[in-house]
Amino acid sequence: MHNNLTKNLSGGQRKRVNVAMEVAACPKVLLLDEPTSGLDTASCDDLFDLLELIKYSAAGPVTIITVIHQPSQELFEKIDDIFFLTPLCCLAYQGPRHQAKEFLKQKLFDDLNRCPTSRHNDCDTCFIMLTKAQEHIDNHSVEDERVHQPLTTYPILKRIFLPFFYVLSRCVRQIYIRGAIVEALYLLAYFVLGTCIGYLFENAQQDECDIKSLPTIYFLLSLAFGILTCISSQRLFGVEITDQTFERESRNYYHPFQYWLAKSLVDIIRLVLYPLLFLSMMYIEIVPRGSFAYYFAILILLSFVCSGIGQLASVIFSRTEYAYLTGTIAALLSCLLSGFSPPKADLGRMGFITAISFSRHVQNSLFHHETSLYVENGTDRTYIWSVQIESLRKYYSFEDNEHPYIWLLCIGLFLRLLTLLFLYGKSEYRSKFRFHITHAVPFLTSLFSCHQCRKRSPARAYARPHQLQIFSYQQSYRNIF
Structure with missing residues (x-):
């Protein structure tokens, strides 16, 4: 049914349909992997408008975590917090979006003259700075004032x-x-x-x-x-x-x-x-x-x-x-x-x-x-x-x-x-009791099977040279012919 629904839709419409189906159950956290890939500018704007509605949903706030490549300046400004990784997957920055460029400039370049020139898109500027920085850097993060706010939970x-x-x-x-x-x-x-x-x-x-x-x-x-x-x-x-x-x-x-x-x-x-x-x-x-x-x-x-x-x-x-x-x-x-x-x-x-x-x-x-x-x-x-x-x-x-x-x-x-x-x-309800029950079966199986004892048994110790000897004979036989 889903394939028939999205078969005749454009890329942007298909993305919006997929996002709408994911939020049908009113999740608290929404994970998106490259939602703007293959979309034109208008479709990207429509998609981010939909994410804004989901973020401030009447059913409760939704945390949206997404991996995104080359967002426009307008889309980049709609992001609250951002993570930047170096080419070697070290954490270069974690914190509010508006502090990212200045923070990377001060941490990555001792000599500001070596810092690349700023571009119109702040996200592109940060990318260029990351590629021209040293390969091995320490993890850096900036604490946001919202971090210290208590998490809203129900009693x-x-x-x-x-x-x-x-x-x-x-x-x-x-x-x-x-x-x-x-x-x-x-x-x-x-x-x-x-x-x-x-x-x-x-x-x-x-x-x-x-x-x-x-x-x-x-x-x-x-x-x-x-x-x-x-x-x-x-x-x-x-x-x-x-x-x-x-x-x-x-x-x-x-x-x-x-x-x-x-x-x-x-x-x-x-x-x-x-x-x-x-x-x-x-x-x-x-x-x-x-x-x-x-x-x-x-x-x-x-x-x-x-x-x-x-x-x-x-x-x-x-x-x-x-x-x-x-x-x-x-x-x-x-x-x-x-x-x-x-x-x-x-x-x-x-x-x-x-x-x-x-x-x-x-x-x-x-x-x-x-x-x-x-x-x-x-x-x-x-x-x-x-x-x-x-x-x-x-x-x-x-x-x-x-x-x-x-x-x-x-x-x-x-x-x-x-x-x-x-x-x-x-059910797929997750609890400590269910965790211990599901992990008790492999543990009991390992006790009765006793893999460690089999590895240390003399029979296996004598069997290994015999197996190696047969393997060497087979190799010699193949070399002859």
């Missing part, structure tokens, strides 16, 4: 909260303002999906009181809601991971934890809104005996776990199609290995795998809560219901000591911890 609280609120506000704009149409489509999808599941089991618990249908309802509820949530939650990190925005901005701007925390806070709205829309029509059509608040709380826990699966998949994979496929398969496997079909007893030694299934814990919690309401009031059908409930509990192994609420909460937290670790691994 620690601003450094913590400013990047956090920046990511927070940007995420709100991206999801709920710019992506309002996509968000509305997802809200509609949750509403329609809840309506369809409610229609399949309309009044199944209220009129017929068919307790045998309860596990099927809970299985389909967790399956449909879980897959849709795994897909919809990948928009939180997926876009900025795919286009590598997160990697570029994490170099100098924010810590991965600030980024993750801001995104997670924005996602709380969807953690509550999606279950509410999904449950609104389904609860009315099924009419369960449990309260709406209880079903809503269970769906929030389910949303907490499934959104964690989707976020983790979007962070691991840089391609969107891989992330969507992985999230969908993970949700599907969690439902298939929930102990519904086949039941947990038929899994044998693999029955422990149901502990990490979010569908298992949702089914277990809803089944225990709903069936307890059937037998709490002594009615004529209480005994029949008790027999059916006990039969289903044994068949699906719905035990009381599984602690489904704690498992759902722990799984969701563990998935978010993994997401944070993968974000930290993908």
Whole structure:
């Protein structure tokens, strides 16, 4: 895209486009290597006008460091501080631009008669003096009055909260303002999906009181809601991971934890809104005996776990199609290995795998809560219901000591911890901790490989003369022929 943009531009326009692209991220320091090379006078003036605007940007002052050859007098006067090097790369001058010519004249020439005559361009005069001066000179610099001014930095609280609120506000704009149409489509999808599941089991618990249908309802509820949530939650990190925005901005701007925390806070709205829309029509059509608040709380826990699966998949994979496929398969496997079909007893030694299934814990919690309401009031059908409930509990192994609420909460937290670790691994945030970790691997490798011991080993000492002897034979053989 960049090549297509700059292909038909002139040299000066191309330079301005490149500079504009470099400052798009609002850097504090801008390094330019010969920005005026190949430009005419008008283009050089336009480029320096642009640099003046960048230098006094409203977002904060920008330090511009550039290497430049043969600037005009007008461009030379726009430079604040300047460095001059001798032909042998010794520092000849460092300091304010307006003091450079007089300083070099006094330091480089003991006899002022040997000093070259001044030219119209002060920069050319300094260049000529440097070429005619002695080759080996001491480093010279002039202190500027601005050197002693304190560096403007933000206090620690601003450094913590400013990047956090920046990511927070940007995420709100991206999801709920710019992506309002996509968000509305997802809200509609949750509403329609809840309506369809409610229609399949309309009044199944209220009129017929068919307790045998309860596990099927809970299985389909967790399956449909879980897959849709795994897909919809990948928009939180997926876009900025795919286009590598997160990697570029994490170099100098924010810590991965600030980024993750801001995104997670924005996602709380969807953690509550999606279950509410999904449950609104389904609860009315099924009419369960449990309260709406209880079903809503269970769906929030389910949303907490499934959104964690989707976020983790979007962070691991840089391609969107891989992330969507992985999230969908993970949700599907969690439902298939929930102990519904086949039941947990038929899994044998693999029955422990149901502990990490979010569908298992949702089914277990809803089944225990709903069936307890059937037998709490002594009615004529209480005994029949008790027999059916006990039969289903044994068949699906719905035990009381599984602690489904704690498992759902722990799984969701563990998935978010993994997401944070993968974000930290993908980021380019520089810190002392990261420096020591990245440099520990080569150090440990050198300890186990023990290169120094190999160099000192007797085997190598005896091998070297043998190798030299073979080399001498080969050389003699070549000389003969």
